[in-house]
Amino acid sequence: MRVLVVTTWFPTPASPSTGVFVARDVAAIAGRHEVKVLHLCAPALLGEGDEGRRDERGFTVERGFTVERLPMDPRRPDHVARAARRVRTLVGDTDVLHTMAVSALLPMVGWRPDVPWVHTEHWSGLLAPQTLTPALRAARPVVLRMLRRPDVVAVVSEHLAAGVRRVRTGPVVVVPNIVEGSGRPSSRRAPDVPLTDRGPLEIVAVGGLIARKDPSTAVDTVAELRRRGVDARLTWVGDGPLREATADHGEASGIPLTLTGPVPPGRVQEIVDRADLFLLPTRAETFCVAAAEALAAGRPVVVGDSGGPRDFVAAPSGRLVTPGAPAQRWADAVERVWADCADLSAEQIAAPVVEAYSGEAYAAGLDEVYRSLSGDAGRGPESRGPGEPLVDVVIATHSAQRQTERAVRSVLDGTSASVPVRVTVVCHDLPVEEVAASLSQETLADRRVRLLHHADGVASPAGPFTAGLDAATAPWVSIMGSDDRLEPGAVEGWLSVARETGAEVVLTRLVLEGTAVATPPTRIGRNHDLDLVADRLAYRSAPLGLLSRAAVERSGARLLPGAQTGEDVPFSTRLYAEARVALAGGAAYLVGTDAGDRTTYVPRPIRDQLVCVEAILDDPWWGRRPAGQQRAVATKLLRIHVFGAVLTRTDPQWWTPGERAELARITRRLLEEVPGCARPLSLADHDLIGAIFDPAVSAQRLLDLAEARRRHGSPRTLVPADLRAALDPEAPLRFMAASLAATRR
Template sequence: MDTLSAVKVAIVTESFPPRVDGVANSVVRVVEQLTARGHDVLVIAPGGPGDAVGLGPSGPGGVPVELVHGVSLPFYRSFHVGLPTRRVTVALRDFRPDVVHLASPLVLGLSGLAAARRLGIPAVAVFQTDVAGFARCYGVRGADPLIWWWLRRLHRRADRTLAPSTPVLAELERRGVPRLAFWGRGVDRRRFHPGHRSPQLRARLAPDGEVVVGYVGRLAMEKRPALLARIADLPGMRLVVVGDGPERERLERLLPDATFTGFRTGAELSELVASLDVFVHTGADETFCQAIQEALASGVPVVAPASGGPVDLVRPGVNGLLYAPGDAGQLRASVSALVEHATLRHWMSERAVESVRGRDWESVCDELIRHYREIAGIAAPDTPPGRQDARARQTEDAV
């Protein structure tokens, strides 16, 4: 890449490996794409217990990672956020980025945003976590107004907020968040592909040739995996639960006949997902749901709640079925319909693969880089001087 066309990007994220969640995964994919294209990247992220603050181990592609102190939310212990710190300002001043990327900003993200404004650097905020929805799941009542006040205050200061799905885009608009745009997520169609389907694995999971129905995701209250109990006794199927989390022991008691694989990644995960016949998702607070997209890329029809990100991903009657969020009866009926009709499953399997064409990370990150260039006023490599997109000159003052 011509160095004159490269963009320097500082990513301030509330989550980063070795943590495993949707935010961390998306940031890693973005870093991989940016560095592969010759862009310069710095990551600022919360460290774990015992990690020293400061410049830590290199991230994907050898990018520098600045670690800051972090803490878990009291109502959501598995959600770790960075604490506000002036170290963010120092790191940004030294790096001198063209744009700051705020990944699911909440606490550390506010530091990143304040530092960016102090230094005159434009900022893109990527909305990714339904904190209000999670708070409700964990019994924190009456917190919605306060959480949305905080999120609105934060996002109003960003030059652009990117939403991962059309329902989230509409919700943010309704909540008064300005300067919105859509930005989805990519899927690795080499890792998630029907070719990874394994007859040997299927024989172990369903020795009598049953239909294999699987859930893949974190076993935590906000994902509502207890709903799986309503489908566990369907005739002619075997239930497989892939993942780990604080709800695992309770679920193993609730689902004694299900196969629990624990956390899986890499080739094992690719094989497991592709070897399912039906993918079931139970969480109703997903802003996108990458696990659904990975199942579709693997040729697996999906049953999911009709809310948030799944609404964009699942086309009812084409690549899967949607049910009313939390409605165990509709969930059971939807899964039963696919278990009983092999021809419908096979037809949907083909449509599932077709539905994710063009959603690779390369294409998705092309769009993200376009957003970077627009808010920073940087011309694309093939754009003559003085012909930058007019939208790059229309950034509003923060409210």
């Protein structure tokens, strides 16, 4: 692909250390793609002869990409306007626009490119406004709004991703920084000797001498270690406005302190190699490349627990300390990490970071992002090869008696010939010939139809649907039950919504027995750029409609293997959280009800019925979600799955002590692991929760309470148990109003 990188951070001959990490990222991308860099350079950093250079007359950097430098002072509207004109010119000859660093978004105000747009963000100030100057703090809300505009925002850590997801509904992906090792790490000196016996302990810090890096605490920590009998010395690599104050503080504390000032990148590595341990009491980091590179050099680290380092700093080779903690705690961490690493070689310390954060891993991560956008059918037919379908529809069937012919024909006959569609019928644990016998000759002869055999011996729809999705090659996919059907024009309608809104998931209008299904109960009047929390997307468990195959792959969404019910709940939850979602009106997806062997509502053991609940709680991905998303999804799991499990088991004899205990266990786990998820639920809901936990409550009373909570409009169904949650999107009045509006949508 032809990639245009627009960045305000990049090395120049006059300032070779500025934006080194961006140059490293670009070099990795250039190993796979044709890259041009437009460096919107601060005028003070332009070297002689650099100003105004154009890429066609510019110079080629040794690592295989071209660079054009254009002076831009963000405070100068004329500079920003000139940069915008240049970006518009260059973007016409590119496949992907990739902006890097938040100030690179300034030339994009008021317009957007016709090509996919990726933005990479590192700015720690997004999550730590207390570290910013008053001017930057005032600009921060504007920056947050600008982050809503790119197609995908790539960030360097899960911590930063959580913050960005709070301000945008579009995809946010984690593509960590590149961490360059120095080849074979230098051997550690006397790692198994106690600190008080080993002679000098060379401690190194790398970073600007600024308040956010907290050099004062680093000095105090070394002073505390020396009071404990450790011959600790500190070398700080970097410069900044606190240089003089730090030097004075070091002299007053009586510690051996070296302040190197500005150092070329290669020289930094040499200094770290000579050190024994890395210490940085930083108060805010989105990643902390310096700490990662110290680990890659085989040196243990002690770093501020400021978000980004949590992704790679862990025992035994690293310790995190609360920012602002007293020097005693930092010294404790130094002593602990040294003891923990006594038996580790430099190579053993370096290996995890070097493997996880290589240039190849970075390039592969961005490749996936680029493919997800260039493969978007909304971008045009060029994303497909000749003869390839635009949409793959997967129909799973486990019985030749199902209405598979009707389902297939509804897709083929109801979709315009101008829309290349393919239907894959997955024959689940039955011969392909048996399913073929149930199809018409017209259908069997249609090149747009293929039959796929899938045998797993598991009575779960997850297996065949997953097999069909894995066999898909089109940029868009859709799944469909063998007794269901589409109204004419449904597929075209979905594609139209995707093109108009940039959505990666288009949820279809659902009709069951002539009645519209009121999910999801979105904000009234809202039909695109939907939010998992505000638009209650989790209530549409079935991901029916149009799904970007690249978005599915990027999100890691998978149907729950072996689940007989709820197999789509983890899939849809994860996908909706990671992708741009819209609703389609018009032609509907018609849910069939004439199958005699449907098992959706068949009572089964509570553990099996609620397997999707525990699958979500057990997923490491879930643990990284923002607390607001966790609460909203957990509220839905209580309201729909836990309470629904009671409602569908209407025979009191079914409720054995074992089943009651299992119901209570799963409910308690939800409430304990997601604090606050029951706050917006009604008084009637809490009546049922109380009965679930009380084995003395009869089964009949349990069932009566499950029915009572569904008498919508009665006083106890209208009032939340916690009045402070009355305006929560999940609170009874807001939820009921949205559900009513959804039925009329």
